[in-house]
Amino acid sequence: MTLGDELRSDLDKLVGGPWSVRDGRVVPGTDDVKLFTNDAVKLDAVYLYADLLGSTKLARDFEWETAGKVIRASLRTASTIIKSYGGEIRSYDGDRVMAIFIAGAKNTTAAECALKINYAMQKIVEPALYAELPQLEQDGFDVRMSIGIASGDAFITRAGVRGSSDLVSIGRAPNIAAKLSDIRAESYYRIYITDSVYHSLLEGSQYDNDGKDMWSPYVTDVGGEQMTTYRTSYSWGIG
Template sequence: MGLADEIDAAVTSVVCSDWDTRKGTVVPTTDNVKLGNGAVEIDAVYLYADLADSTGLARDFTRTTAAKVIRAYLDATCRVIKARGGHIRSFDGDRVMAIFMGDSKNTDAARCALQINHVVQKIVAPRVEANLSSIKSKGFEIKHCVGIDTGTALVVRGGVRGSNDLVSIGRAPNVAAKLSDIRNGNYRTYVTEAVFKKIAEHTKYSSGDDKRLMWEGPYTREVGGETITIYKSSWWSKP
């Protein structure tokens, strides 16, 4: 059988087979999702954290410098995600995706985003500028954005045996990814209205006597051809 025939048979098998779907109560792993037609439906919060202007970083700096900046950002971000109960499921260059499940998933993800903002502004950026002189001399600013949405998604394994990974299909992962692409002043966190409504008070308001609302909105924004309601924040929270 030639390669074209092999691909034809494989694609036909995929599109003609019924999904073997089950409800998931924990974040799936590649070990518990069947490669063939396995699928897990989850009710979860998706968080995407994206380093801004990685194109300029790769263009204007050496590969070793750019790699250090990206690695520093991902290292710090992933540590916060794991500490806040998130499960990291994919990387795409300078972007990381995490899934939160459980009763407090919306609050956990929102708090995680505020803490990511703290470590990026108060740790990553100062350490990068202090130790990589070209970053500061060329005026490159370490910035990022986090997008969060909640909803049901279908998790399957994409690829072939020996070379595959989990893929999440649904509105929530798609919207969260697009929100993380926003670049707007000092705002670093964007959540959908569905997420905002379920955030606990201690993550909506600042600590102290004044109890200031840390989020602005509602605003409407077109995402993927759909007009959605979002909230944004420029606040940070120390982990």
């Protein structure tokens, strides 16, 4: 079979057949979703994307060994916090991690997770990297992550090359969360959430100890759509 024959055969199966969709109660793994039967798992979920800021500068102005330590430290820290909140990590894309929350007060859980990632980057990761790699501080490189959160229905299916296929999430929630993590507005805002996430927050993750709303409305363009989002510069401490 030629490469062209293989591609045409795959497309016949992937495009020609109907979807088989089932509701999911847990975030599926690769083995839970079939590739060539157009299998999909529908989730009512919250998606969180955490994206390292300044990766272009990092790659351009520093040695790869330095860039590698910054990226690994940032992703490891964010992933550890995500897992501690029950989030399921389903994707790493260069300097970005994607997580899915489906249990309980999932909007609040994702928001609190983001607040702790914000703290950890400023108070734990950055000081550790500055101590080991002083050139980062000398060059004014801030070790930060921008985080986007969105909720709604998503469909998880597979794409790739047979046994090594990856899971992909299809729907507005993952798409919008990814785009919110790309926002580079005022530097002190690091977390962006959709209107629906904001209005689903429990009181403890909406207001600070003085009763002030931690989140402020922000109208922005998201993939060509004007959208009211909410953003914050707050962070939550880690013991």
